[in-house]
Amino acid sequence: MNKMNLSPVIALLDSALRLGTPIALTAIGELIAEKSGVVNIGIEGIMVIGAFASVVATYATGDPIIGVLVGVAIGALLGFLHGTLSTYLYADQIIVGMGIIFFGYGITAVGNAIIWGQPGFSVGVSTISHLVVRVGEASVSISPIFFLTIVLAILTYFVLKYTWVGLRLRSVGEDPEVADVLGINVFRLRLYATVVGGALTGLAGAYLGVDWGGRFVSYMSAGRGFIALAAIIVGGWEPLITLLASYLFGFFDALQLTLAQLYGKQVPPQLFQMIPYIATVVVFALFFRKARPPAAIARPYRRE
């Protein structure tokens, strides 16, 4: 990554894209689950586990691509857990989500300590290779996962709007009783949606682990799962607007880093670290349209 000769503005946008990507991936995944009527606040925990798993797999194999695949698989598995409990066993989805967050923070720190001797952070591992784009005289490296994120968002938009899968998915999130009467398997569809959501969140975690950082750091999701939830709400459950909102939140994070770089000597860094969260709250409150969530969101469906 050659950032020496980038202008501050391009550097800022560059890091906004990098910091927005994990939020966007998680938000798109969770949006799919929420459209089907399942809320998984456990994405915060899935993200941190995905990051850890990808770093461990890369450490073991030396191949960050395998790391990414393992992150996705673990994410899907946790989505499967949440989906099963919240559909077939009528679990309280929010509490299961909280549990996954605790579990995620805990197991990654414990695992890190077992492998690397202390819970804080792992050793560095290799990261997936980027595409290098020339911008004028300078060059910017862009992760393939960034392109994947954009493709996935457009694909989600397309599937939800134009395909029978999307129509049925939306129907079980709006009115599971009706969908069931029409022979749509509410439980299975919700489970699938939650698994897909988990997989995308796992990918977001892997991005944190073996693309952005190249090492695991405890609690490295740092509330991004919740920022993704905010992005969905600000985006009014529309995939493309949600994508934009995610990158806006990523921009705030980038702004913090850039400001800290520029003025870190004059102003204590803790104040900069508050910026992305303050900005998220402000945007969230201002753009909190009374957007209607799927009608059956977070409500377990029961037959008879």
Place this chain on the structure above:
Amino acid sequence: MIREYLRDAATSLIAILIGFLVGAIILQVAGYDPLYIYGSLINSAFGNYYVTLNTLTAMMPIMFTGAAATLMFKSALFFIGMEGQLYIGSITAFLVGHLLQLPAGLHAIIAFLAGGLGGLLWGLVPGYLRARFGVNETVTAIMLNWIAIHFTDYITQYAFADPKATIARTYKILPTAVIPKISPEVPLSWGFVVAVIATILTGYLLYNTVIGYEIRVVGLNPHVARVAKISIESTYLRVFLISGFLAGLAGATMVLGVFNSIVYRFSPGYGWDGITAALIARNNPYMIIPASLFLAVLRSGSIGMMVGAGVSNEMILVIQGVILISAAVPEAYILLARYVKARR
């Protein structure tokens, strides 16, 4: 009614059991002896007089945050910002304790209340946004937690950092603001007693007062509340204020009664423990007391577990997580019980 209580208690106990079971499996896989680890956990929570006091000290903030979470959940709000409120409460208590000059006793009381006020004010923004505009409180809670934590870092590492201290912490509060110990023989802060009383008062508030009645009606059925002319908005606002006050006291009690300063990231997650406590107490405020004892055992035991047995103290988060997941599916156990019965 009694059957429902028993079912709730059974669900929580099963969940706790599953939590430890899964924890044991993970420890076994990682190459530890789970029985030895759990033994050292219990030992370092109750093994001697000194660690038992530590356990009770950890229980103190959890009772406050647990009561705060119970109020939230009773009104069907899922605000999980107690960790942030706890930190802000610690700051306001510290500022009063450090900067103001007041007679002993009164100073402690004012500083303590200031801590509650800090938590209350921190809950005002999300509370107003939720009550007035319906802005999702869970998301704002997390953002405010991180803001509070970073701001407290600023206080402890920069604004009021004590350069002579060996650990990152602020200056000490004035001796007049210190919450005294119960007795020289029992060096446990009076804050513990206050916490027990606050928890019981929360129960009284919920079940024996007009405000509590309205909170429960709004939580169970907002439509009915509307017809009965109970203002949902002001009920939400009240819940945010009272709950924030309690969570703020959790921070104040640690600053004034334990550290006498704000130590960098002093809370290992007392705000989150309160949420777990409320959930395994099934939102029964009186059950918060045993539930927070349980979580305090995990907290203080985890230190011994780490020092003595070499397992990262985050292991207790794993156990807590599994407990929550298991507690969220009461129906699974009912189905299982039915299935077992049918097999016989």
Place this chain on the structure above:
Amino acid sequence: MGEMVNIHKIYPDGTVALRGVNLDIYEGEMLGLLGENGAGKTTLMKILSGLLKPTRGVIRIKGKEVKFRSPKDALSYGIGMVHQHFTLVPQFTVLENIVLGSEPKVNKLMIDWSRAEEEVKELMKLTGFKVDLNAKVASLPVGMKQMAEILKVLYRNIRLLILDEPTSALTPIEVKSFFNVLRKLREGGVTIVFITHKIKEALEITDRIVVLRKGLVEGVISTTEATPQLLARMMVKVETKPIIKPEVSPSREVLVVEDLWVRGDDGRYVVKGASFCVREGEIYGILGVEGNGQKELVEAIIGLRRYDRGRVLVRSNSRLLAYVPPDRTTEGLVLEMPVCENSILGIHKMFTFGKLAINTRKVVVHANELVSKYSIATPNIRTPAKYLSGGNQQRLVIARELSKGSDLLIVVNPTRGLDIASTNYVRKLLVDLRSNGKAILLVTADVDEALEISDRLGVIYNGRITGEDLAMNFTEERLGLLMGGALRE
């Protein structure tokens, strides 16, 4: 074409709905399934359409035994049901609703929307229905929703169409054209089962009538041989007595509503200049098909909704309004709370020491008083309200509201979903209250109820009181015309 043998159904909560029903359905007929509330008609047909599983019994289609695990299984046999409560996704368009679950596809993934639209337009031509296919269902009037519902079932190539009380949301005029559609469908070879509790409808449209009573078949009769009296005797065994009301000469006006304009949730006016008054010692009935502004009118009167024009005057001795909401489980009671706590809902501030703490002893005395005065059947006052029967829940709501001591009582659909005994109790109670000088506003969709207990009656249509008279002066025809909007007096 279909046969149901010895069908039993016991719900998980222990309610016995069917106690051994045998039913034959002949190819191409229009079969009427007649019965009172709770006779088991809907349960029986939910079983035939695969939504419920029978506790015991066998279903045969064309002689072959079948086991339906879901409505989809029944659909694959050409059996489809139009439910009384719409099974439409409100946020979807009509077309999306119609094709949902049986989408025509361009390829493996994409929906062929143009083919879907053509096919549905074909069906509309066949039935004479006119629905905007791209309109959101939530924005449609009830009649349109009904049509969308039927189109949805027909779209699935149904051979046996089950209709559950399909006319309850329709005006008399809409019913006429609806019946013509049904006749056309039958000519097209569709077998129809028509669930109703309205004797006249059964006589008008069906070929054969099966009467159910308390989970058993009471009788089977060819429609040509049936008479209203005969059917009524089969349906109801308890002789219902008309309620005799003592003469009261109403005097003081307790509630005056003048030229009231109220907007609905979507911002459009749904109450358009309603005017009426309720005097002490009378029951004033407001009768209308649901969705004509009743809900908003009542909400405006009790202060839950703002109104733009006109005025509401309440001359009551009490600031508290006694109000029995249309749905006791979602608006009248907190089901998880015990009877005693429900008994003070809305008046809880009167049961305190010093305004803050609740005086539990006073609450207990109050709750016990209500329970004994209105004979509410409950194990004790600490029992959560959800364990009470519907009738007792309603008694609890009425008892609480009356304990407010207001001169004015507003009741909306007070007997919906109640058994006969509770219905009679509630109606008699209302008449007694009126005879003791209370002013009662009764808002109802039940014609019998309105005629049985009201003194004066206003018919509401499209947000206006379109006709008002002494209840006894209304003929069925006049009511039908007013409710259907064909007449404005």
